[in-house]
Amino acid sequence: MRPFRYERATDPDGAxxxxxxxxxxxFLGGGTNLVDLMKLDVARPDxxxxxxxxxxxxxxELPDGGVRIGAGVxxxxxxxxxxxxxxxxxxxxxxxxxxxxxxxxxxTVGGNLLQRTRCLYFQDITTACxxxxxxxxxxxxxxxxxxxAILGTSPxxxxxxxxxxxVALAAVDATxxxxxxxxxxxxxxxxxxxxxxxxxxxxxVLAHGELITAVDLPPLAMAARSRYRKIRDxxxxxxxxxxxxxxxxxxxxxxxxxxxxLGGVAHKPWRARRAEDLLRGGPATEDRxxxxxxxxxxxxxxxxxxxxxIPLARNAIVRTVLDLVEAER
Amino acid sequence: xDTEISLRVDGAERRLTxxxxxxxxxxxxxxxxxxxPKKGCxxxxxxxxxxxxxxxxxxxxxxxxxAHDGAEIVTAAGLAADGDxxxxxxxxxxxxxxxxxxxxxxxxxxxxxxxxxxANGWPSAVxxxxxxxxxxxxxxxxxxLATSPDEIRERMSGNLCxxxxxxxxxxxxxxxxxx
Ligand SMILES: Cc1cc2nc3c(=O)[nH]c(=O)nc-3n(C[C@H](O)[C@H](O)[C@H](O)COP(=O)(O)OP(=O)(O)OC[C@H]3O[C@@H](n4cnc5c(N)ncnc54)[C@H](O)[C@@H]3O)c2cc1C
Ligand code: SF4
Ligand code: FES
Ligand code: FES
Numbered sequence: 001m002r003p004f005r006y007e008r009a010t011d012p013d014g015a016x017x018x019x020x021x022x023x024x025x026x027f028l029g030g031g032t033n034l035v036d037l038m039k040l041d042v043a044r045p046d047x048x049x050x051x052x053x054x055x056x057x058x059x060x061e062l063p064d065g066g067v068r069i070g071a072g073v074x075x076x077x078x079x080x081x082x083x084x085x086x087x088x089x090x091x092x093x094x095x096x097x098x099x100x101x102x103x104x105x106x107x108t109v110g111g112n113l114l115q116r117t118r119c120l121y122f123q124d125i126t127t128a129c130x131x132x133x134x135x136x137x138x139x140x141x142x143x144x145x146x147x148x149a150i151l152g153t154s155p156x157x158x159x160x161x162x163x164x165x166x167v168a169l170a171a172v173d174a175t176x177x178x179x180x181x182x183x184x185x186x187x188x189x190x191x192x193x194x195x196x197x198x199x200x201x202x203x204x205v206l207a208h209g210e211l212i213t214a215v216d217l218p219p220l221a222m223a224a225r226s227r228y229r230k231i232r233d234x235x236x237x238x239x240x241x242x243x244x245x246x247x248x249x250x251x252x253x254x255x256x257x258x259x260x261x262l263g264g265v266a267h268k269p270w271r272a273r274r275a276e277d278l279l280r281g282g283p284a285t286e287d288r289x290x291x292x293x294x295x296x297x298x299x300x301x302x303x304x305x306x307x308x309x310i311p312l313a314r315n316a317i318v319r320t321v322l323d324l325v326e327a328e329r
Numbered sequence: 330x331d332t333e334i335s336l337r338v339d340g341a342e343r344r345l346t347x348x349x350x351x352x353x354x355x356x357x358x359x360x361x362x363x364x365x366p367k368k369g370c371x372x373x374x375x376x377x378x379x380x381x382x383x384x385x386x387x388x389x390x391x392x393x394x395x396a397h398d399g400a401e402i403v404t405a406a407g408l409a410a411d412g413d414x415x416x417x418x419x420x421x422x423x424x425x426x427x428x429x430x431x432x433x434x435x436x437x438x439x440x441x442x443x444x445x446x447x448a449n450g451w452p453s454a455v456x457x458x459x460x461x462x463x464x465x466x467x468x469x470x471x472x473x474l475a476t477s478p479d480e481i482r483e484r485m486s487g488n489l490c491x492x493x494x495x496x497x498x499x500x501x502x503x504x505x506x507x508x
Contacts, residue, residue, distance in 0.1 A: 001350045003330055003348075003349070003350065004330070004349055004350070005330055005349065006330070006332065006349045006393070006395045006396070028393075028396065031391055031392065031393055031396060032373055032388070032391045035352070035391045035392075035393060036372050036373055036391060039371065039372065048349075048393075050396055052396075076385070076446075076451065079451075079452060080449075080450070080451045080452065082469050085452065085465055085469065089457060089461075089463065089465065092452065092457070092465060093454065093457045093465070096452060096453055096454040096456075096457065096465075097454045099487070100376065100486055100487020100488075101386060101439075101442070101443070101446065101453075101484060101487055102373075102376060102379055102386050102387050102388045102439065102487045103373055103388060103391075103487065105382075105385040105386060105387050106382070106385075106387050106388070106391070106392065225461040225463065226461075227460065227461060235482075235483075235486075236454065236482070236483050236486035237486040237487060323460035323461065324460065324461050326460060327459065327460040327461035327463070328461065
């Protein structure tokens with residue numbers, strides 16, 4: 001690991017000011033991703049600003065009936081919180097399906113959302129990687145790409161966004177609250193991460209020095225019955241090959257509203273809006289679900305080793321939503 | 330860059346000067362001579378380095394010591410107060426729940442923490458088994474581990490055993506959960 005200085009911030013503005021002055025500085029949450037990447041020499045900050053004392057560590061109800069999650073809340077506390085378990089089970093489930101309890105105890109909500117891709121080449125500094133070193137090339141396109149993206153890829157990067165939490169938050173239309181050098185703003189979670197395009201070095205739309213302070217969940221009645229299904233190479237403690245976060249509102253056999261987001265398939269949580277549009281206003285049958293899923297995946301572009309993700313994602317959508325529909329009957 | 334920190338390790342106050350790069354695991358093993366937590370992967374993947382950090386299990390290999398100045402740490406060695414083995418330690422011996430023993434201190438710390446988590450009503454992925462995700466949403470009371478090996482396996486999945494002693498680790502934990 002390279003030498004670095006360590007400082008503690010006690011409020012958001014202080015954290016932003018400290019970071020904005022140093023182009024190579026980074027915020028430190030639980031460190032479970034950043035410290036790992038520093039050991040691998042992938043991340044090379046010269047200054048760490050510990051923000052655990054600068055952002056809220058509590059979960060509270062909002063006046064509109066929604067819920068605000070402080071960016072410093074641990075992943076474990078988020079998943080154990082009754083408000084989340086009862087109103088947004090998909091969020092608790094997504095968190096509990098990621099990492100291990102040891103990691104979740106330390107990992108923060110802000111750090112979880114900004115964790116970097118698990119692409120093997122990104123983590124190996126002896127290989128070419130446009131995300132780690134812009135312009136060096138992408139080793140994955142002609143290499144091992146079984147775990148990587150099928151939607152929204154570019155000729156420069158086919159990496160996936162690894163956070164399970166982000167997928168569930170995309171489904172429930174969460175908003176990320178930030179404070180940055182230019183003030184504060186709210187960013188829809190579906191717009192926090194970006195597609196790689198020709199600048200895969202940028203995972204998200206945040207400016208240098210922009211701090212996540214909280215995540216807001218809007219009131220969403222149908223989220224009380226929602227589900228996260230994660231498909232991976234072993235039953236626990238592995239990143240997603242494909243995952244689905246879903247919620248549905250069915251009345252008189254007709255889909256009134258539905259939310260579907262996919263993980264493991266793109267550089268961002270993939271909100272399946274095309275499938276949602278096709279499903280609304282008709283019956284929630286297996287056949288309609290399959291056609292909606294197929295329409296969503298129509299533009300998928302498999303890599304050499306991951307064509308299996310297309311039928312896997314289709315089946316995962318169908319099964320997850322159907323389970324919700326059947327449980328509601 | 331050197332910084333002075335203090336840690337309470339297995340009940341004893343320790344002061345030490347560490348480079349900012351020092352992990353909690355290296356501080357414990359190399360600086361304080363507590364070799365109970367083991368270095369397996371050094372990347373948060375195996376759980377051999379598990380300690381209780383301010384009462385919660387954590388991988389000490391990914392924690393920077395400077396970021397935990399003033400923390401209370403309990404290692405597997407510290408669970409045996411005055412040389413009396415912790416019930417979990419005795420159960421691992423009784424069930425032959427290890428082979429080489431390298432993962433064992435981490436397994437035991439993790440298992441002890443897991444019993445507390447379940448008693449406090451923390452859910453796991455297995456707790457949410459209903460098709461609509463409702464199982465884990467309702468009933469935020471204690472989770473029964475004694476009758477659910479699946480809960481134990483899921484909650485212990487952050488501790489790998491290269492010798493694959495899992496078949497004995499699960500019953501060892503189950504027995505302590507029952508008592
Ligand atoms: C073995 C292993 C298995 C894992 N499996 C999974 C899995 O299955 N699913 C999953 O989702 N995750 C998984 N993870 C990843 C884990 O969830 C993340 O490491 C963790 O959530 C990161 O949180 P942190 O607080 O430790 O972040 P840090 O490591 O502290 O930070 C991560 C990044 O976010 C930035 N950052 C942190 N907080 C803020 C903030 N408030 N505002 C702006 N920037 C910030 C940091 O600068 C850094 O770039 C796994 C990790 C390991 C090591
Ligand atoms: S897929 Fe992206 S992260 Fe992986 S090697 Fe290519 S450029 Fe790097
Ligand atoms: S040594 Fe820490 S998890 Fe493997
Ligand atoms: S007993 Fe050898 S690694 Fe577990």
